[in-house]
Amino acid sequence: MKLITAIIKPFRLDDVRNALNEEGVHGMTVIEVKGFGRQRGHTELYRGAEYVVDFLPKSKIEVAVDDERVEQVIEAIIKAAKTGKVGDGKIFVTNLEQSIRIRTGETGDDAL
C-alpha cells in the first residue's frame, strides 16, 4: 500500500477528484494548506502599503491505494492538475504500513 500526497492548485481540485473517481479511487482526504515552492508569493497593496505574501493557498490531497494502482493514480492526478505553469504542485509517494476500516475492523487492501 502506498500513501499518495498531492499538493495542487485549489481550482484543479474538482478535476482531480473526478479523474480519481474514474480510476476507481473512492475516498480521499483534502486539506487546505499554504506554502511556496518555485512559484514564490505575490505582492499585495493596500492604500500604498506593500506586502509580499510568501505563502500561497494550495489544496493537499491524501489518497491511499494498493501497490498495483500507484502508477495510474499518479498519472491521473498529473493529467488533471497540470496547467503547465509554475505552481502546479507536487506529488509524494510514501509506503503505508497498515490501514484499518474502523467500522468493520477490515485491514490492509480490504480497508482501502
Next chain:
Amino acid sequence: MTLCKTIGSPTAAIMSDKQNQRPGGVIMGSSVLATLLLGVALLVPQAVGAAEIDTGDTAWILTSTALVLFMTLPGLALFYSGLVRSRNVLSVLMQCFSIACMASIVWMVCGYSLFATDGGGMQAFIGGLGKSFLAGVGPDSVEGTIPETVFIMFQMTFAIITPALIVGGFAERMRFSSMFLFATLWLLIVYVPVAHGVWGGGWLADLGFMDFAGGAVVHINAGVAALVAALVMGNRKGFPRTPMPPHNLPMTVMGAGMLWVGWFGFNAGSAIAADGAAGMAMLATHIGAAAGSLAWMFREWIRYGKPSVLGIVTGMVAGLGTITPASGFVGPGGALAIGIAGGLVCFSATQMIKRRFEIDDSLDVFPVHGVGGFLGILLTGVFAAPGLGVFSGLGLPDGATMGSQLGVQALGAVATLAWCGFATFIILKIVDALSDLRISGDEETEGLDIVLHDEQGYNL
C-alpha cells in the same frame, strides 16, 4: 448647521429659548382657546408662522438623524473593523459602539447645552450650561422650523461620529479604558467648543466662516486628533515592515456603501430643512463621492498598475469628506472639482504619511479626513463664489470676496487644527498618566479581542 442658512447671523442658533414660550406651546388644555387661537393664526399667518414647526422639515431631519447614526453604527464600525487584523475586529466594533453610547449621554448631560445655548461672556468659544440634562426641552420646544428634540438628536449623531472617526488612528493598540476616557474628554474639550464656534453662534460663525456640514468641526478635528494619537502612542509593533493587511475587505466595502448613503443625511440634513438647499447639498454630496472614488481609482491605477477595491472606497470617503464643508454652498460643477481634488490630494497624503514619514495612523484617518476636510474648507471659499461659469456656487456671505473668504476659511481651518492638536496632545498625556494608553507588546501580539474583551470575532 443651524447657521448654514444664515451665515454671519449668530442669533439664528440661539433662538430656541424665546420660542419655548411662544403662544402655541401652552394652550393644549383648552380646546376652546385652541380653536380661538387657530382662528387668529389663520387671520395672521405670518405672525405665528415664523415659529411654527414645518412638518416637511421635521420629517426630513428625523430621517437624516437616522441616516447619520447609521453612518457610525454599523457603517463606520464595519468600514474600520474590516481594515484591521482578525484578532482585533471586535475591539474596533466595541470602540465605535461604546463611543456612540458615551457621546449620546454626554450630549444629553451637558454637550448639547454647551454647544447650542448662549455662553454669555464666553459665547465666542463655548455655550452655557442652562440646558444641562436637556432641562426645559419638551415636545413643544422649537428650533427654527423643527422640534428642538429633533435638532438635539440630529446634532447628537455628529457628536457620535466625530470621536468614532478617531478610532482609526490608534486602532489595534489602545487600551479600552484609556480609549473611553480619551473619547469622553475629547468630545467635551475639542468637539463641543469647535462645533459651538462654527455652528453655535461662536467666533467663527461671527467671521462668516463657511462649514456647511463639518469639514472643520468633524473632519479636520477627527483627522488631526487621529494623527496626534498615532504620534503620541507610537507605531504598532512591526509597522511598517510586518504585513498588516485588512482581514475582511468585503466588510469594509459594505461599511463604505452605508457611509455613502448615510452621508446624504449628514450633508443634506445640515440644511435643517427639506428644501432646495437640501436637494442641492445631496446632489453635490453624491457627485463629490463619485468623483473622489474615480479620482483615487485612476490615480492608483496609474501609480501602481492596478485599480483596487480598497482604493475606490477610500476615494469615496475622501471625496465625501472634502465636499462636506462645501455641500450647501456649491453647485454641481464645483462639487465635481472638489471631489476630484479630494481623491487626488488625499491619495498623495496617504502615501506620504505612510511611506515617507512612516507614521502609523493605522486606518489613514488624517490623510483622508484631516487633509480632505482642510482642502474642502479652502475650496468652499473658491467654489461658493458666483461668476465661475459652470463651476459657480451659490454665493459668498454679504460683502465677502473670494480672497477675503479664503482668508476666513484658512483662519478657521488652522485654528481648528491648532486647538485640536494642542488639546488632543494634553488629553492623551493626562489619560496616559491615569491609565496607560497602550497595551503591552505581548498583548498586542495576542490581539485586543482576547486580551481586552475575552472574546473572539471568529470561532470557525
